[in-house]
Amino acid sequence: MTSQASALPATDFLSNPSLDRSAAYGDDLRSILSLAAGRVAHQAISAWDGYAPTPLRDLAALADRLDLGKVLYKDEGLRFGLNSFKALGGAYAVDRLVAARGVQGLTVACATDGNHGRSVAWGARRAGAKAVIYIHEGVTEGRAEAIRSYGATVVREGRTYDDSVRACSEAAARNGWQIVSDTSWPGYEDVPKDVMQGYSVMAIEVQAQQPAAPTHVFVQGGVGGLAAAVLSDTWERLGAQRPIFVVVEPETAACLIESARARAVTAVGGDLDTIMAGLACGGPSILAWRILQPGADAFMTIRDSDAAEAMRQLAALGVVGGESGVAGLAGLAKAAADPALRAALKLDSASVVLCYGTEGATDAEVYRGIVGRTAEEVRR
Numbered sequence: 001m002t003s004q005a006s007a008l009p010a011t012d013f014l015s016n017p018s019l020d021r022s023a024a025y026g027d028d029l030r031s032i033l034s035l036a037a038g039r040v041a042h043q044a045i046s047a048w049d050g051y052a053p054t055p056l057r058d059l060a061a062l063a064d065r066l067d068l069g070k071v072l073y074k075d076e077g078l079r080f081g082l083n084s085f086k087a088l089g090g091a092y093a094v095d096r097l098v099a100a101r102g103v104q105g106l107t108v109a110c111a112t113d114g115n116h117g118r119s120v121a122w123g124a125r126r127a128g129a130k131a132v133i134y135i136h137e138g139v140t141e142g143r144a145e146a147i148r149s150y151g152a153t154v155v156r157e158g159r160t161y162d163d164s165v166r167a168c169s170e171a172a173a174r175n176g177w178q179i180v181s182d183t184s185w186p187g188y189e190d191v192p193k194d195v196m197q198g199y200s201v202m203a204i205e206v207q208a209q210q211p212a213a214p215t216h217v218f219v220q221g222g223v224g225g226l227a228a229a230v231l232s233d234t235w236e237r238l239g240a241q242r243p244i245f246v247v248v249e250p251e252t253a254a255c256l257i258e259s260a261r262a263r264a265v266t267a268v269g270g271d272l273d274t275i276m277a278g279l280a281c282g283g284p285s286i287l288a289w290r291i292l293q294p295g296a297d298a299f300m301t302i303r304d305s306d307a308a309e310a311m312r313q314l315a316a317l318g319v320v321g322g323e324s325g326v327a328g329l330a331g332l333a334k335a336a337a338d339p340a341l342r343a344a345l346k347l348d349s350a351s352v353v354l355c356y357g358t359e360g361a362t363d364a365e366v367y368r369g370i371v372g373r374t375a376e377e378v379r380r
């Protein structure tokens with residue numbers, strides 16, 4: 001991967017100008033996400049039928065090729081049979097809503113590019129609530145069908161994810177539905193906190209699987225909820241000794257790097273076109289940004305071709321990773337192959353790097369088109 005990656009165009013890279021590594025993880029941040037609330041989420045989710053920790057894979061051949069000490073890959077491809085880490089977030093938020101209000105007359109709704117809607121639909125079915133899920137034009141029919149398979153109503157409306165968010169919130173206001181969003185905005189914070197806290201279960205599992213902390217974490221960003229959830233866990237536990245934390249986004253939907261550059265929540269325009277459907281978000285979650293702005297070390301972008309290459313590299317190792325799920329690993333491959341980024345991020349042959357592989361083959365046809373084999377053939 002080294003020689004191919006170094007031939008690719010330069011990536012956008014930004015050391016976080018707002019980073020304050022010595023800052024404590026204080027009450028303000030603990031009111032968003034905390035180790036204590038993470039333990040509650042872990043206790044609840046680990047009691048669900050079919051729960052099992054996902055594997056933490058040691059990609060030794062890749063570490064060798066990238067001249068790194070270790071590359072660890074938290075493989076969410078089989079999480080609850082939903083193929084992505086999102087099973088932890090939306091479904092947990094639905095659970096908490098039902099616990100607080102009861103299920104009588106409850107309809108939950110969300111906009112999604114696939115994975116989050118699948119989790120909300122699955123959570124609603126588990127809890128006995130109704131679900132209406134909004135998708136935009138770019139969401140593949142395979143992903144829509146996966147959501148319908150949990151009994152949810154799927155509504156296709158709008159050109160981008162952000163359009164479908166608007167359509168969903170208007171319909172929810174008209175019909176009295178409860179929105180279960182994975183992003184937050186002023187005045188809408190409680191549900192997205194639960195969604196993010198559900199994600200932190202991955203970090204709790206990693207700690208049990210690999211008690212020594214990694215030196216680096218590379219994680220992909222859409223609205224930033226995932227990144228904030230896993231960063232908050234290491235920041236609260238390890239303070240300034242936490243791993244170097246890098247957020248990776250598609251170059252066409254890079255709202256987090258642009259927010260970091262502007263030192264404020266910033267939306268990006270355009271059609272956000274990328275194969276990394278789960279990361280095609282135009283603006284950050286305001287709650288996630290409150291954690292990422294002071295706490296992430298760096299932000300970088302990758303191209304669709306980088307994600308596709310990482311999928312094929314993983315497949316060669318018998319591991320199935322989807323387009324959005326491998327973005328952190330693809331960012332690592334680029335950074336490790338670039339001497340300037342290696343130096344900036346202190347990556348060397350002793351580094352132990354953790355990547356969150358947040359989805360498997362969430363669309364079977366898309367996966368086969370990129371990798372040339374089905375997920376089953378790769379795993380065999």
Ligand SMILES: Cc1ncc(COP(=O)(O)O)c(C=O)c1O
Binds near residue numbers: 115116278358359
């Ligand atoms: C597979 C996958 N990985 C990562 C993300 C990014 O999560 P967030 O939007 O919380 O940054 C998503 C979002 O949908 C996703 O589907």
